[in-house]
Amino acid sequence: MEYSTAARVNDSVTQFKVYEDYLDSKVKPMDLFYLKSRELARKLVEHGHKGTVLSREEFEEKKAAAQAAQAAKSNTFYSRSQPMTLASAGKELKDNFLKALAEREEANRSGKMTDGNKIHTVSG
Numbered sequence: 001m002e003y004s005t006a007a008r009v010n011d012s013v014t015q016f017k018v019y020e021d022y023l024d025s026k027v028k029p030m031d032l033f034y035l036k037s038r039e040l041a042r043k044l045v046e047h048g049h050k051g052t053v054l055s056r057e058e059f060e061e062k063k064a065a066a067q068a069a070q071a072a073k074s075n076t077f078y079s080r081s082q083p084m085t086l087a088s089a090g091k092e093l094k095d096n097f098l099k100a101l102a103e104r105e106e107a108n109r110s111g112k113m114t115d116g117n118k119i120h121t122v123s124g
Contacts, residue, residue: 013054013059013062013063013066014063014066014067014070016063019056019059019060020042022054022059023042023045023046023053024038024042026045026050026051026053027041027042027045027050031044031050084106084109084110086102086105086106086109087105088101088102088105
């Protein structure tokens with residue numbers, strides 16, 4: 001599976017807690033050997049002497065955007081604050097099995113309870 005450039009940048013940004021960690025990932029052991037200072041090595045990386053590097057502002061923007069996208073993605077699937085229409089709402093159920101499922105539906109959908117009932121269909 002091939003990632004887009006934006007996806008790769010978001011992945012690289014989210015794996016670092018702070019901008020300094022991002023800069024450190026670009027510093028090689030040999031750089032530290034010759035420069036004798038991690039701070040100086042970071043400055044050289046930040047100024048583009050080790051290739052293309054995001055500025056602090058770009059890093060913060062992309063990190064915030066990636067975190068917001070991740071939060072939105074997880075909220076889409078697991079948000080308990082969104083109103084949910086139950087399939088059994090407003091139905092007059094006469095079968096005991098359907099009544100039992102209706103009683104458990106809200107808890108199952110919200111994740112408070114899991115139900116082992118599975119309905120299998122056999123196609124012939």
